[in-house]
Amino acid sequence: MANIEWGKVVGTHGVRGELKVQPWVDFPSLLPKVRALYLDGVPYEPVGCRKHKNVVLLTLRTVDDRNRADALRDKTITTPREDIDLGEGHYFxxxxxxxxxxxxxxxxxxxxxxxxxxxxxxxxxxxxxxxxxxxxxxxxxxxxxxxxxxxxxxxxxxxxxxxxxxx
Structure with a gap:
């Protein structure tokens, strides 16, 4: 099954590794509910996200400083479709x-x-x-x-x- 593209990392926020993500889905609140998000094929564990202006601020478990976050700039965030349960009657x-x-x-x-x-x-x-x-x-x-x-x-x-x- 195909991967879902959640959005693109467009920058960083603060010094603790938060990523600014331009969302490509209507419900980015699902991001922390999946087991792993992939950036260039590398899995990362999501631990939180919140809406901020026109972007989503995403926190990943092993990305804990600005340098690590900045290295992910311009990467597309994906996850396998089968890893996402949207619930009855909902779909991408x-x-x-x-x-x-x-x-x-x-x-x-x-x-x-x-x-x-x-x-x-x-x-x-x-x-x-x-x-x-x-x-x-x-x-x-x-x-x-x-x-x-x-x-x-x-x-x-x-x-x-x-x-x-x-x-």
């Missing part, structure tokens, strides 16, 4: 990749979820539809939910959303 976007995308308006599967793009204005599903990509905003008007059991993402498109703009 990457868990949905490859799911069928069912359109309620049309009444059938329109394609496969390729990925999710994160934008400041909101996240979007990127669906493979008739050999091209279609972006569908993940907002209540279009998002009909996810069935992990059926491996299906349900959406409601509007007229014109699936049409090829290049004509």
């Amino acid at each position: 976007y990457s868990d949905l990749y490859g799911f069928d995308v069912f359109d309620r308006r049309l009444g059938h599967v329109i394609g496969v979820l390729d990925r999710v793009e994160i934008f400041p204005g909101g996240d979007v599903y990127v669906v493979r539809y008739e050999g091209r990509e279609v972006m569908i905003p993940i907002v209540p008007a279009f998002d009909g939910g996810v069935s992990l059991e059926d491996r299906t993402v349900t959406v409601t498109t509007i007229e014109g959303m699936l049409e090829d703009d290049e004509d």
Whole structure:
């Protein structure tokens, strides 16, 4: 199974080895609940994290001074997906990749979820539809939910959303 990328170390905070992490997930509070976080393939034991402005401050067991923390700058933090239990009904976007995308308006599967793009204005599903990509905003008007059991993402498109703009 794939690794989850939690974020990137963008700096240090203080002199005791706290890492400033730019989070790439919606719930960085799970960081200290996993057994190990990996930076360049090296495992580290997380012992705490807290939100600070637009970053997360992460403490790792063996990183106890500014020099050790600074050596981890620009590293991506990962962990194996199977090491994370989000609880019933919760998922990472990457868990949905490859799911069928069912359109309620049309009444059938329109394609496969390729990925999710994160934008400041909101996240979007990127669906493979008739050999091209279609972006569908993940907002209540279009998002009909996810069935992990059926491996299906349900959406409601509007007229014109699936049409090829290049004509």
